[in-house]
Every structure is written in C-alpha cells, then in structure tokens.
Amino acid sequence: MAETFEPTSIIVTGGCGFIGSNFVRWVVENHPGVRVTVLDKLTYAGNPENIAGLPEDRVRLVVGDICDEALLEGLVPGHDAVVHFAAESHNDNSIADPEPFVRTNVVGTYRLLEACRAHDVRYHHVSTDEVYGDLALDDPARFTEETPYRPSSPYSSTKASSDMLVRAWHRTYGVRATISNCSNNYGPYQHVEKFIPRQITNILCGIRPKLYGDGKNVRDWIHTEDHSSAVWAILTRGRVGETYLIGADGERDNITVLRDVLRAMGRPEDDFDWVRDRPGHDRRYAIDPTKLRTELGWEPRHTDFESGLMATIEWYREHEAWWRPAKEATEARYAAQGQ
Numbered sequence: 001m002a003e004t005f006e007p008t009s010i011i012v013t014g015g016c017g018f019i020g021s022n023f024v025r026w027v028v029e030n031h032p033g034v035r036v037t038v039l040d041k042l043t044y045a046g047n048p049e050n051i052a053g054l055p056e057d058r059v060r061l062v063v064g065d066i067c068d069e070a071l072l073e074g075l076v077p078g079h080d081a082v083v084h085f086a087a088e089s090h091n092d093n094s095i096a097d098p099e100p101f102v103r104t105n106v107v108g109t110y111r112l113l114e115a116c117r118a119h120d121v122r123y124h125h126v127s128t129d130e131v132y133g134d135l136a137l138d139d140p141a142r143f144t145e146e147t148p149y150r151p152s153s154p155y156s157s158t159k160a161s162s163d164m165l166v167r168a169w170h171r172t173y174g175v176r177a178t179i180s181n182c183s184n185n186y187g188p189y190q191h192v193e194k195f196i197p198r199q200i201t202n203i204l205c206g207i208r209p210k211l212y213g214d215g216k217n218v219r220d221w222i223h224t225e226d227h228s229s230a231v232w233a234i235l236t237r238g239r240v241g242e243t244y245l246i247g248a249d250g251e252r253d254n255i256t257v258l259r260d261v262l263r264a265m266g267r268p269e270d271d272f273d274w275v276r277d278r279p280g281h282d283r284r285y286a287i288d289p290t291k292l293r294t295e296l297g298w299e300p301r302h303t304d305f306e307s308g309l310m311a312t313i314e315w316y317r318e319h320e321a322w323w324r325p326a327k328e329a330t331e332a333r334y335a336a337q338g339q
C-alpha cells in the first residue's frame with residue numbers, strides 16, 4: 001500500500017468542463033481542508049456556471065491556457081498537486097479538425113509535466129479507456145492496465161500520446177505521477193454534443209433523437225461522481241508511477257441507452273432517426289476495474305444506471321437555461337456532418 005498523500009492546495013485543469021467541475025464540487029463537499037485553483041481556458045466546452053456558488057475562499061478560477069508556459073511558471077509553485085482534466089474531448093470534433101486536439105491534449109500535457117517537474121509537484125493525469133481501441137462485441141475480454149494501446153481516432157490518439165508522455169516523465173525525470181483511464185461518463189453538466197445529453201435535449205426541444213451506425217456500439221457507463229471519487233482515491237492513495245482503470249461495470253449498447261431515455265421521457269421506443277455512422281467508430285469498450293477496487297478499496301455509489309439516468313434527465317429538464325445557448329450551434333454542426 002502506498003503512503004497516503006494529503007494535499008491541501010490543488011490545481012484542477014479543465015475545472016469548468018463536465019468532469020473537472022464535478023471533481024471540484026466533489027472535493028469542496030468532501031474535503032473541507034482543500035483549496036482548489038481551477039485553470040480553464042473556457043473553450044466552447046467550459047462554463048464558469050459549472051462551479052458557480054462554491055465558496056470563494058476555497059475555489060479560485062484562473063482563466064488561461066495549459067499551453068501557456070509563463071502562466072504555469074507563475075501558477076504551479078505553491079500547489080501540492082495538479083489534477084489534469086483539461087482536454088479537447090469530443091471524438092466527432094477531432095475528426096472534423098484534429099489540430100486543437102494535438103495542441104491541448106499533447107502539448108498542454110507536456111507543459112504541465114514540465115511545470116510539475118520543475119517544482120516537484122504531484123501530478124494526476126485523467127485519461128480515457130479509448131486509448132485501448134475497441135473490442136469485438138462477442139469478445140469476453142475487458143480492458144486492463146496491461147492492454148496494449150491501439151487508439152482509433154484523432155481524439156484517442158492524442159490522449160494516448162499524452163499518457164505516454166506522463167509515463168516517460170515519471171520514469172526519466174521522477175515526476176510523481178499517476179494515470180487513470182476511465183470509461184464513458186454521464187451525469188449533469190455534460191455538454192449537449194455528447195450522446196446522452198444530445199438525446200435528452202433533442203426530446204426536450206421536440207426534435208427526434210439521432211442514432212448512428214447500427215446502434216450496437218457498446219459503451220461502459222459510469223456516473224461522473226464515481227469518476228471523481230476514483231480520481232481522489234488514486235491521487236491520495238495510489239502508487240506513484242501506476243495506472244488505474246476506472247469503470248463501474250456499466251456496459252450497454254447505444255440503442256438500449258436511447259430506448260431507456262425515450263421510455264423515461266414518455267416517448268415510443270422507436271421515435272428516433274438513424275444517421276450516418278462516425279468514421280472509424282469503435283465497437284465496444286469495457287473496463288476491468290479490479291486493480292482500483294482491490295488495491296484502493298474504491299467502490300462506485302451509482303450502481304443503478306436507470307435511476308442515475310432518470311436523475312440526469314430531471315437535471316436537463318430543470319436547467320434549460322444552462323444548455324439552451326449551445327444547442328442550436330451543436331445541432332447545426334451535426335447536421336453539416338450528416339448526423
């Protein structure tokens with residue numbers, strides 16, 4: 001068992017995005033002795049509303065770019081850890097325009113690693129199971145920490161590249177780093193471009209939901225709060241230099257999730273349109289979280305997907321002012337791609 005690490009002051013990059021803001025709120029609620037500096041560029045995916053209302057003496061927002069070397073040089077010293085969520089995160093966007101993905105996901109990670117190396121600051125890297133490529137639908141295997149990297153999309157290849165940098169900076173320079181690779185997240189505050197919020201907000205807008213491919217692609221769903229608690233467990237109790245996979249045994253194919261949403265919102269199960277598939281679309285992701293569970297004793301709390309989904313639908317119903325401004329532009333982008 002690793003020694004426990006007890007940070008009192010952390011930087012959370014991408015803390016105005018979907019998962020980063022959940023982590024900030026989770027830390028504020030569960031660890032009263034910790035102060036958080038959020039570093040976020042506020043791209044189209046970042047919204048300061050996501051962390052509004054948190055106590056000002058606990059959470060400070062710095063608007064800036066993780067690629068900005070001078071900014072990091074001023075900001076990183078004096079913090080105990082950097083927890084790195086910031087990324088360009090949407091596969092479909094990476095296919096349309098990969099350059100911001102290379103910049104933020106690869107160069108940004110390099111800059112943060114260099115800053116943590118210079119000031120001996122603990123670093124946790126938030127990554128995705130998509131670095132492992134995909135599994136066949138009938139393959140009994142799940143991803144483990146030993147699975148070879150085989151990314152398919154510009155998004156997952158830039159995340160894979162960033163993971164490699166972290167491993168090298170730990171091994172070569174002794175940066176005190178850990179990595180987590182998590183499965184697909186759902187919950188409140190997720191951008192309307194992503195699969196579940198897109199379907200929910202389409203129905204709320206009176207638009208028929210859209211399903212791409214044959215609907216059989218399998219994702220392994222985890223509630224974002226469970227992702228947050230897992231990242232904290234790894235940051236504070238994980239072994240430096242190690243990778244931990246985060247998943248909550250939530251495998252479901254897309255058509256099942258869409259039918260769950262339709263049913264929960266009182267619509268007929270076939271009330272959706274088929275659209276053109278994503279090029280290179282991964283078939284199935286599945287995480288074996290044994291290492292995280294046995295070594296760190298982590299357990300997910302949201303184990304009932306249907307009730308987590310109901311609560312998420314309710315959240316979108318009650319927060320139209322939060323998602324409405326992004327909806328039209330997002331659907332226009334999908335329409336231009338035939339999706």
Ligand SMILES: NC(=O)c1ccc[n+]([C@@H]2O[C@H](COP(=O)([O-])OP(=O)(O)OC[C@H]3O[C@@H](n4cnc5c(N)ncnc54)[C@H](O)[C@@H]3O)[C@@H](O)[C@H]2O)c1
Pocket residue numbers: 013014015016017018019020039040041042043044045046047064065066067084085086087088089090104108126127128129159181182183184185186191
């Ligand atoms: N969404 C998922 O299902 C999922 C699953 C596994 C891992 N992840 C990883 O979790 C992390 C967070 O994902 P998310 O879904 O919350 O993403 P998101 O797109 O909702 O948020 C990304 C945040 O990063 C900020 N950002 C982008 N570029 C930046 C830059 N150059 N400098 C500073 N800030 C910048 C954005 O403004 C935004 O607030 C990512 O690293 C992603 O790869 C996501």
